Amino acid sequence: MKKRLLILCLACLGMINNGLFAQETSPRKVFTLDEGWECRPITTVNRKAPFTPVTIPHTWNTSYIEGTTLYERKTVVYQRPLEVTEEMDGKRLFLYFEGVNSAAQVFLNRRTIGEHLGGYTAFCLEITDQVKKGENLLEVWASNAYRTDVLPISGDFNVNGGIHRPCHLIITGQDCITPLFYASPGVFIHQENISRETAGINVETHLSLKNKKQGLKLKTTIADASNKIVASNETGISGDIVRQPIQVERPVLWEGKKNPYLYTVTVELYDGNQLVDRMVQRTGFRYFSVDHEKGFFLNGNYLNLYGFCRHEDAVGRASALLPEDYKMDMELIKESGATAMRLAHYPHAEPMYDLSDENGIILWTEIPMCGPGGQAFTGLVDTEGFKDNARLAVKELVYQKFNHPSICFWGICNEILVSDGKRFVEYDNPIPFIKELNGLYKSIDTSRLTALATCVDQSYYLGCSDLIAWNKYFGWYKDAAPSASKFFDDCKNSSQGIPVGVSEYGGGASINHHQWPLSMEDRADSHFHPEEAQTFCHEGNWESFMKRPYLWAKFIWVFADFPSYMRQEGEEDGYNDKGLITQDRKVKKDAFYFYKANWNPEPMVYITSRRFVKRNNPQTDIKVFTNLKEVTLYINGKKIGTMKPDEMHRVIWKDIKLDEGRNTVRVEGKNGKENLSDSCEWYYIK
Structure with a gap:
């Protein structure tokens, strides 16, 4: 094992040059420390638990995602040998961690060399004077245990513990562009x-x-x-x-x-x-602005911002993502036709910012100051420990991501509650500190706009940020989707000139749940989340949003299904199923194709409710999403009719009678000389 690790180090395997560090021709050398690690939990029951070999990035919370009900917030020690060779004499050595969730203590040869609070931003430690020639022991104690001085203290997502992003050894000369300034590029x-x-x-x-x-x-x-x-x-x-x-x-x-x-x-x-x-x-060189009446402008031209909120998550890996995970998600985002993305609810890893730069996706990125997400407490406490960590999070986010042209919006907070006399709990007043963080953002970067997402009366937050946006789930939790029109018009009229947007909207769906005729009554908290309900919800919301250019951005909650230990609804407890794509990225739900038809000009046609295979109702509506001029419906080879799509790119054939047994449903259309079609099979059983 030791010999193999030495060879890896000397051979410079894992050399990276993603822009944060350097090119291979630079005197600076960077080694990715992904192999040779082992870890074990720190417990009072078994202090001598065996070490298990792991590869970085790593989190111990993947077992939960693989089907168990255990969501562990604990402390785990990681260790590996670190070989210092003669070639490193006279050089400066730095350890660079892209993310250790949530609190990290770093030891070298059993001596503390530093710590970091916060799992979604990088930190860097110089070890030049702490190493010895030959083999050194590097240890990292990672903990995702709950504590009020580490963000987030609440939120509707899992805080996955571990060294869940890559780590590196940086070697420079005595004089260098410093990696120590908030772990930024310098x-x-x-x-x-x-x-x-x-x-x-x-x-x-x-x-x-x-x-x-x-x-x-x-x-x-x-x-x-x-x-x-x-x-x-x-x-x-x-x-x-x-x-x-x-x-x-x-x-x-x-x-x-x-x-x-x-x-x-x-x-x-x-x-x-x-x-x-x-x-x-x-x-990339660009300038932008947001107008209270007209929305977002990039380089002087109106740009309709719409897209997804996204969590960092993959089946079997949780937040310990690999390069292919980021690339897959970006390809799906591009397929949808989205123009923007909200990186929820914390700074994401570097590859997603790089891909957004390369593909022209506008970003809202934020610190992990999150409200309850359905829990009985707020996401802010008025203590110096909490506030110091939030201030640090702002500085690290801005300095580490400063040069990405895709970032236009710095997010301050998400769903921080305010005591309004309507709740059983009195919360610490968040407004003064939110205003302080807004000022901190502005003191570092005057070129971008600040934003916050609220789910309570916006009047509390006016003046706290440049922009305001709402997490509002019309058609899912309470009011019907058409209510969104009046709600946002009222918000705009009372926002005192501050632009208003939509930071979250949507509804849940299981690809195995279906219903016709559709009922939306008591849908959200039910364990039955038919795919048709999610689609209906999104259609109603988008019908309102598409007619309101003053909404500076519209973000769907959420890109893909993800684990959330607190959820007890839908097909499986412990998951938020509001994604337009399944967690494994294998199935795009019907609502995904609704947006693809509206956002992506590439010709397409798609039959909805295609997974509703076994039916006991002889009649049904058949809904198709398409951006073709017209499409023709066939059932078992029989032509039913030709229709043109409406303004939301829908075609709906009402009360179509199904044959007993198998029904082959097919829709055809033309894009110039190109023939496009889609088909599925349903079975009507009396």
Whole structure:
């Protein structure tokens, strides 16, 4: 085992250059520490529990997702050897953790070297003076146990414990672009004056200089997508922070999905003519605004923002995702036609931001300050421990994700409750602290807008953020979906000029539950969640939203089904089934195709209720989602009729009589000369 680990380290396997670190030609070296780990729980019953080999990323909460009812919030110790070779003499060594949930203590050779509170942002520790030549023992104590000084303290999702994101060993020279400034890249590209004529930026670089000698300089270049250098700046160094104004003439703007054009910013630290360190960051130049009456504008043009809220989760891996998981989700998001995404309810891992940059998806990203999600307590307590952790979360989120052009909105909180005299519990007043966090965001980044999501009277929150949005489930929990029209019109009229959006809406569905005729009575808390109910709910909401461009964004709850230990509803307890895709990503529910027909111009036709195979009613409506001009319905080869879709791309044949036994339902249409069709089989049994 030790020999294998040494070979891995010396061979530099796992070298990464995803922009957060460096390219292979840089003097900086980065090793991914994914192999060679083992872990065991810390318990009072069995202090000598055996170690189990694991690969990072890892969480111990996958067993819950694989079908057991156990959701463990505990402490687990991870350990592995760390070999320090002669080649590392005179170098600086850093441990970089992309995410340890929720609290981490790090030990080297049994001595504490640091800790971090918060499981969804990165942290970095220098170990240069703590290591010894040869083999060292690296230990990480990870705990997802509940505590009020670590966010989140509530929420309708599982907090999966472990080293659930990658970790790395970074090796630099004595002088470097520091990885210690809130575990950020150390390079911040401020977009100060962006237009189609010119892009005026200011590149701020944070350095860690041990030698403190003369002759150091910083060279920054900007290259276009063809790798042609279009602007540069070379500056002598007189301190630990260097700011370099640079102007790009006639820039190609980052236009969202239309043209997600990216530039490469390379910052190089030189000692004379010798390259000392290099940091590479991608960015896109864009400007945007939100109007109370007209909605969101990107580079001066209206852009209708709609899409999904997304949790980090995969079957059998929970939040310990692999690169292919992010790529799969992005492909599904692109297929739907979504233009935006809300990363709920915490900072997501780096690959999702990179993919959003590359594919032009506009992002709302937020800290994990979450309200109850159905629980009997709020998501905020007025203690210094809680508030310090929230402040840290804001700083880490902004500094670590600063250069991503896809991010337009910083989220402050989600469903934080306010004592309004209608509840049995009196909550600490959250408003002063929410305003403080809004100011903290603004003090770091003036180029983006702040937002918050509420489920209580918006009047409490007016003035707490640039934008406000609602988690409102019309048609699912209480009011019928058409009520959304009046509700949001009233919100807009009373928002004092603050733009209003939709941060969550939707309903649940099991692909194994079906009903006709459909009843929406007492649906939400039931263990029967027919797919037709979810679709009906989304159709009603979207009919209201599509006619209201002032809604600056519309986010569906939720992209895919995910585990939530507190849920006791739907087909299986412990799951939130409001996803438009199943947790394993294998089945897109009917509602997914409703949005695909409305959002994606690619020609399509889809028959709903296709999984409602066995039927005991001889008559049914047949609903089709399509963006074709017209489609024709056939049952068992017999033509029923041809219809044109309505404004929401629906075609509904009413009261169609089914044959006894098998019914082959087929719909056909044309896109120019291209024939498109869809079919399914139903069985009517008397």
